[in-house]
Amino acid sequence: MGLLYRFLKLKNPLLGVGAAFFFVAFVHASTSSVSPNHHPSYPLGVVGIILLGFGGFLQFRQDWIREARRFKDRVLYDASFWQQAFDAMPPAFIKAVSADQDTYQAKHIAESHALSQIQGRDRPGDPADEERKIIRADHQRGDEEALTNGESRYLESIDTYGTNPARQILTLKTAFEHGGRTFVVGWFITVELPETIDQHEHYHAKETSGQVTFGLIGAPDEGIKVRIGDSARRAAEKRRSRRTENPAL
Secondary structure (H helix, E strand, O other): OHHHHHHHHOOOHHHHHHHHHHHHHHHHHHOOOOOHHHOOOHHHHHHHHHHHHHHHHHHHHHHHHHHHOOOOOHHHHOHHHHHHHHHOOOOEEEEEEEEEOOEEEEEEEEEOHHHHHHHOOOOOOOOOOHHHHHHHHHHHHHHHHHHHHOEEEEEEEOOOOOOOOOOEEEEEEEEEEEOOEEEEEEEEEEEOOOOOHHHOOOOOOOEEOOEEOOOOOOOOOOOOOOOOOHHHHHHHHHHHHHHHHOOOO
């Protein structure tokens, strides 16, 4: 009875019903003098076994899907939901990579609204323009690095605006394969250029848990308002206290 009770408690009702059918048929057959193969409850037992087998398969499949799937809410498997979520993200993009012998092309197939807003519509421009060629070459090298190493971090200029010091971005890209195809996804933030980077190939940025640590640049009464949370305020107070106690920090 304890085993039957456990079956009845399972989320898949077929297991509980099948167990009940088989249990009833087994009890009737064991208390009767009629041959089990000719007992009236024999079909009931067969149905119970079939339900147990099918219910067990469904239960296993549900458990496998639950473990294989990353998300719990079904809305996260809706493509239209991700389209809206993608447009709500910071400047982000997706490129599809097509290889041709030793060369490849990575073409934009999706851009978030924020990227379109900051960069504007992608215009061919003058292919002979020197600054535009430099910008495009930087973007391609970032793609190549992502494809070679899995990810890339590149300090470069926004396309279509030229190498304007006020329009610089830090682009982070990741390459992955899906459905036999290769893609590069990335996002960027606008940055103010560090001093004297023109003499170096790499800039060593501070990191936190493998991620680039960004610093806020103040613009009193002019920039975008960013609300300060109590936890951040408390952390700033602790840092100020430590620096007061030890100015060398």
